[in-house]
Amino acid sequence: xxxxxxxxxxxxxxxxxxxxxxxxxxxxxxxxxxxxxxxxxxxxxxxxxxxxxxxxxxxxxxxxxxxxxxxxxxxxxxxxxxxxxxxxxxxxxxxxxxxxxxxxxxxxxxxxxxxxxxxxxxxxxxxxxxxxxxxxxxxxxxxxxxxxxxxxxxxxxxxxxxx
Amino acid sequence: xxxxxxxxxxxxxxxxxxxxxxxxxxxxxxxxxxxxxxxxxxxxxxxxxxxxxxxxxxxxxxxxxxxxxxxxxxxxxxxxxxxxxxxxxxxxxxxxxxxxxxxxxxxxxxxxxxxxxxxxxxxxxxxxxxxxxxxxxxxxxxxxxxxxxxxxxxxxxxxxxxxxxxxxxxxxxxxxxxxxxxxxxxxxxxxxxxxxxxxxxxxxxxxxxxxxxxxxxxxxxxxxxxxxxxxxxxxxxxxxxxxxxxxxxxxxxxxxxxxxxxxxxxxxxxxxxxxxxxxxxxxxxxxxxxxxxxxxxxxxxxxxxxxxxxxxxxxxxxxxxxxxxxxxxxxxxxxxxxxxxxxxxxxxxxxxxxxxxxxxxxxxxxxxxxxxxxxxxxxxxxxxxxxxxxxxxxxxxxxxxxxxxxxxxxxxxxxxxxxxxxxxxxxxxxxxxxxxxxxxxxxxxxxxxxxxxxxxxxxxxxxxxxxxxxxxxxxxxxxxxxxxxxxxxxxxxxxxxxxxxxxxxxxxxxxxxxxxxxxxxxxxxxxxxxxxxxxxxxxxxxxxxx
Numbered sequence: 001x002x003x004x005x006x007x008x009x010x011x012x013x014x015x016x017x018x019x020x021x022x023x024x025x026x027x028x029x030x031x032x033x034x035x036x037x038x039x040x041x042x043x044x045x046x047x048x049x050x051x052x053x054x055x056x057x058x059x060x061x062x063x064x065x066x067x068x069x070x071x072x073x074x075x076x077x078x079x080x081x082x083x084x085x086x087x088x089x090x091x092x093x094x095x096x097x098x099x100x101x102x103x104x105x106x107x108x109x110x111x112x113x114x115x116x117x118x119x120x121x122x123x124x125x126x127x128x129x130x131x132x133x134x135x136x137x138x139x140x141x142x143x144x145x146x147x148x149x150x151x152x153x154x155x156x157x158x159x160x161x162x163x
Numbered sequence: 164x165x166x167x168x169x170x171x172x173x174x175x176x177x178x179x180x181x182x183x184x185x186x187x188x189x190x191x192x193x194x195x196x197x198x199x200x201x202x203x204x205x206x207x208x209x210x211x212x213x214x215x216x217x218x219x220x221x222x223x224x225x226x227x228x229x230x231x232x233x234x235x236x237x238x239x240x241x242x243x244x245x246x247x248x249x250x251x252x253x254x255x256x257x258x259x260x261x262x263x264x265x266x267x268x269x270x271x272x273x274x275x276x277x278x279x280x281x282x283x284x285x286x287x288x289x290x291x292x293x294x295x296x297x298x299x300x301x302x303x304x305x306x307x308x309x310x311x312x313x314x315x316x317x318x319x320x321x322x323x324x325x326x327x328x329x330x331x332x333x334x335x336x337x338x339x340x341x342x343x344x345x346x347x348x349x350x351x352x353x354x355x356x357x358x359x360x361x362x363x364x365x366x367x368x369x370x371x372x373x374x375x376x377x378x379x380x381x382x383x384x385x386x387x388x389x390x391x392x393x394x395x396x397x398x399x400x401x402x403x404x405x406x407x408x409x410x411x412x413x414x415x416x417x418x419x420x421x422x423x424x425x426x427x428x429x430x431x432x433x434x435x436x437x438x439x440x441x442x443x444x445x446x447x448x449x450x451x452x453x454x455x456x457x458x459x460x461x462x463x464x465x466x467x468x469x470x471x472x473x474x475x476x477x478x479x480x481x482x483x484x485x486x487x488x489x490x491x492x493x494x495x496x497x498x499x500x501x502x503x504x505x506x507x508x509x510x511x512x513x514x515x516x517x518x519x520x521x522x523x524x525x526x527x528x529x530x531x532x533x534x535x536x537x538x539x540x541x542x543x544x545x546x547x548x549x550x551x552x553x554x555x556x557x558x559x560x561x562x563x564x565x566x567x568x569x570x571x572x573x574x575x576x577x578x579x580x581x582x583x584x585x586x587x588x589x590x591x592x593x594x595x596x597x598x599x600x601x602x603x604x605x606x607x608x609x610x611x612x613x614x615x616x617x618x619x620x621x622x623x624x625x626x627x628x629x630x631x632x633x634x635x636x637x638x639x640x641x642x643x644x645x646x647x648x649x650x651x652x653x654x655x656x657x658x659x660x661x662x663x664x665x666x667x668x669x670x671x672x673x674x675x676x677x678x679x680x681x682x683x684x685x686x687x688x689x690x691x692x693x694x695x696x697x698x699x700x701x702x703x704x705x706x707x708x709x
Binding site: 038062067080 | 171274275298326327330331332333334403406407409410475476477491493494495496497498499500501502527530
């Protein structure tokens with residue numbers, strides 16, 4: 001029952017673009033025809049505090065929040081948050097962390113999250129067209145080309161850690 | 164206009180889409196997490212939306228528009244309903260003409276609020292119907308239902324959202340239900356609109372009669388959903404909690420209520436009779452459980468420990484298992500803090516160094532309470548900094564009284580700070596008082612909204628500006644200063660020390676743009692100037708018919 005829903009927690013600190021990264025993932029899953037739910041908390045968390053966003057997609061998603069120990073993927077935009085969000089990752093779940101990204105190879109320091117999404121994309125049943133459409137919608141500005149490159153760099157990497 | 168048949172929307176966006184499609188003529192409110200994006204989206208979609216100085220004003224403006232037959236939407240967070248409560252209770256008596264839908268965005272778990280207030284009790288206390296959506300699709304559908312109920316029974320309707328409905332995204336299939344309305348037009352109906360006691364007494368009876376009718380409607384309403392499952396376990400629930408319940412107990416029978424005031428007692432009675440064990444799972448207060456047990460329906464309430472904080476799938480599983488053992492605690496996350504480069508930082512530095520007793524208020528600057536500053540002694544509600552500070556000044560011995568400072572933000576000052584200044588001028592404490600308005604040119608906490616002090620409307624277009632320092636002068640404050648605490652902290656400190664020692668009523672506007680908002684504010688100013696220049700060149704549209 002829970003198995004046909006894919007659960008992704010994206011976590012980091014306020015101001016790191018967690019919300020936008022989770023929007024891109026949610027959009028890409030939506031374009032692929034899945035039922036999608038996404039949950040996040042605004043407000044105080046924007047002032048440099050811990051921020052996370054839950055994205056769930058599948059045939060039918062009920063709760064917008066991922067239960068503890070049921071995340072298939074934990075995407076960490078800041079390594080300081082590992083301990084805080086680790087309990088959400090299930091046994092055998094995959095950790096995708098900034099530590100996986102060779103930041104000196106990225107076209108721009110602001111494309112780190114897109115590279116993380118690139119790594120994530122290799123695991124998910126979401127088409128490249130859907131990813132491209134979502135990235136164009138959310139990152140259509142000056143850094144669009146840089147973000148596309150960063151996404152491809154991410155795709156060429158494989159994350160190391162599983163729980 | 165071609166619209167996609169499937170959208171991925173936040174609950175807040177869904178309300179805005181529904182309101183726009185239903186021809187809502189005016190959206191008004193005060194920004195407050197988690198409600199803020201409703202009006203912003205409504206404006207982006209081309210609706211007429213405006214920020215009011217506070218929630219009472221917003222509700223009253225919408226009520227006036229509704230009296231003229233226009234459909235209206237009023238948005239606020241749960242604590243904002245306290246500010247709007249005075250007109251709300253009477254609006255239930257006067258009734259409305261065009262729909263009036265009041266969105267209350269409650270914040271169980273207090274992600275960004277000062278209390279966990281369950282506004283279902285407001286619906287009971289004021290005597291208005293209430294609908295509770297669970298996700299974005301229902302936020303869309305129930306906005307439509309609220310408009311329908313409001314116009315059918317000529318009564319304000321509360322749409323109660325919670326943080327997880329406002330700020331979670333799900334798939335929405337938009338529907339168009341309403342034909343266009345006639346243009347607004349006022350029809351005099353003094354007995355129903357003027358609540359002197361002679362007219363209010365029959366109005367109260369009319370209200371109760373309407374509510375009895377709406378209860379009959381609620382019992383039969385299609386907004387409730389029933390999931391047939393095991394006869395061993397039945398669950399009565401509402402709002403986002405339903406989604407946690409459905410995931411935690413896929414085999415249970417579930418009655419999910421859409422309308423929770425008036426409570427559809429008979430519907431629930433029938434449901435409860437079908438199952439062996441009937442549990443009420445609701446977030447916040449035991450509102451439904453108390454109501455149902457008083458009506459003689461044998462339901463099991465949740466254990467009291469789950470009254471605190473949000474519910475989720477894990478907690479629902481525990482409630483069903485009757486598990487009241489201590490819950491696992493997560494490692495604490497990093498606390499938020501004042502931004503690097505925030506213009507309030509030097510002010511808190513100085514307040515901390517001078518060992519001031521700080522009566523604080525609601526906004527980003529509430530973060531001044533955290534280390535390293537710890538420079539805030541009280542924080543109660545919007546506007547209370549000035550009045551709480553005055554109370555302290557009245558009773559403390561002079562050496563301590565002279566250390567009391569009220570600190571308030573620019574948006575909050577306009578919201579409910581103004582009556583505090585009237586009080587200060589009218590009943591000045593013997594040592595005088597010092598009010599510091601932290602004016603960063605925006606409502607920063609909720610994501611940089613405009614307010615009457617910025618001189619720009621909700622969509623950032625120039626309008627008349629309420630000038631904070633001039634308001635203080637006009638109200639009769641003897642010393643009014645404007646200073647930039649970031650450019651010259653030493654001068655700011657000297658000014659503050661002078662004020663504290665003066666025994667006068669002092670009003671200091673500490674003015675410097677919010678570091679996050681400054682680029683957009685400059686852009687709005689540039690655009691406004693460009694428009695002005697265009698209007699002044701030959702061939703352009705000239706001002707004032709010159």
